[in-house]
Amino acid sequence: MRLEEAVSMGTKELYRAKEFANLAGVTVRALHHYDRLGLLRPMQRSEAGYRLYGLRDFARLEQIVVLKFIGISLKQIGRLLEPDAKLHGVLQKQREVLLAKRLQLDKAIRAISNAQRSTQSRKEPDWKLFQLIIREVEMQKNLEWKGKYFSTEAQAKVAARRSQLSPQALEKANRDWAKLHRDIEASLNEDPAGPKGQELAARWEKLIEDFTGGDPDILRGLTAMMADRANWPADARAASRATPEIEVFIQKAVEAAKYKLVC
Amino acid sequence: MRLEEAVSMGTKELYRAKEFANLAGVTVRALHHYDRLGLLRPMQRSEAGYRLYGLRDFARLEQIVVLKFIGISLKQIGRLLEPDAKLHGVLQKQREVLLAKRLQLDKAIRAISNAQRSTQSRKEPDWKLFQLIIREVEMQKNLEWKGKYFSTEAQAKVAARRSQLSPQALEKANRDWAKLHRDIEASLNEDPAGPKGQELAARWEKLIEDFTGGDPDILRGLTAMMADRANWPADARAASRATPEIEVFIQKAVEAAKYKLVC
């Protein structure tokens, strides 16, 4: 029975590839693809080998399209269309996957937006713009792994403090930390409780105070982070100039300072 | 000069693949990949053919990683790292791309969430759940193309009305429309101004009134949409039972009704 006959009989229920594809809003190539994957094979083939799709096929294709819309892979879809599939759990998991993706997207978008905002209207050279993006992206990544140590409120407070400081101030803080680390490194052979050690301890506490703003939440996070150096990402560990020796030295120096206070 | 020597001279600035990869937070395989693409070729090769990366390489890799983070393809990155690249415009475009992706993601997430909410705690069979997702996804898609006809406020109003109606009421509305279409189709040979035509016109206006809630914004959108049937997506056109003949008939019938009112 050819298409024409079916139509004239008022029983048209077979569609050839292109018409069917248009109805469903997919391409003919996609139909071929689904056919070869065994996802959706047409009800019939004509004598010449033409694919002929029916209404049942349409329902199934609709399901495929919908599952694709929510980001399910064709392989998964194949499993879900089996009779004893557990759709509910998959939906739940997929929602989480999508939420994670959106978080990722948001970070990227924020990084671009912030970089653009920083260079707004001023016509910076490209290398400068690059610096900005790099800084922004690294800040996003920082938020990620540092989040393990800082409570949500602490993170918010840090962000608030940081946004109030001028870029120059931030840069100065960076320089100060770097110089302090160098100085400590150069004094490792001295007595932490001695005068040099006490001066270094004072500078250290001052910088910590500047960073935390005296907030105990932030301080707690910072301490937890410093203690967990072994689990930092490789790049953060490499970027930090604080070696274990330095940590030990400054810890002793600070202890000594406290002890002196008590006396 | 071997690595050891360089280190002992205090001039270490060459890293072999794995160390360099760890520093930058990428895999060795990625380094190979970038090398073969010409994106990042190491400063040197050892006699044995080992890749030796330097600090300049690190800076470049950092740029690559950052651009990847914001979703730029490696091919694009290659172009952006050329000396005369226009980073600014690319950033702007990429931001728009990411925003579009997020919209898409949001639609998928909302579709899942709504479907889950509709089936909450009740243990529905899977086919029922399927129906729900399909409905939700199609609603998301509807919002998309129907947005061309309805103003933002009109869309909000429609959504508000729809969310207040019970699912049963929605289903009834659907059935009513379908029945009306069938009835009109069966009466196409009658006089639109006759009693049968007038009854159909009354039912038509009633359903329109139910949908718009009497809101002129919504009515305007609806009229614009009906008039633009030629540009609907194929599936919407196929789904709608309103053929051109039906449109013409009902238009005449409604006109006649108004005319009678005037007399």
Added chain:
DNA sequence: GGCACCATAACGATGCGTGATGGTTC
């Protein structure tokens, strides 16, 4: 006979992961 549609086959694109195989460093 010509145009629109059909089929199959096969390469392309994206960014590496994952072996396989064999050499290098210490």
Added chain:
DNA sequence: GGAACCATCACGCATCGTTATGGTGC
């Protein structure tokens, strides 16, 4: 000599888009 690196293929994945080649329907 053995562990831990290194190098170069080369296939695999996901989802079709895109020709290329040749048959079919009207």
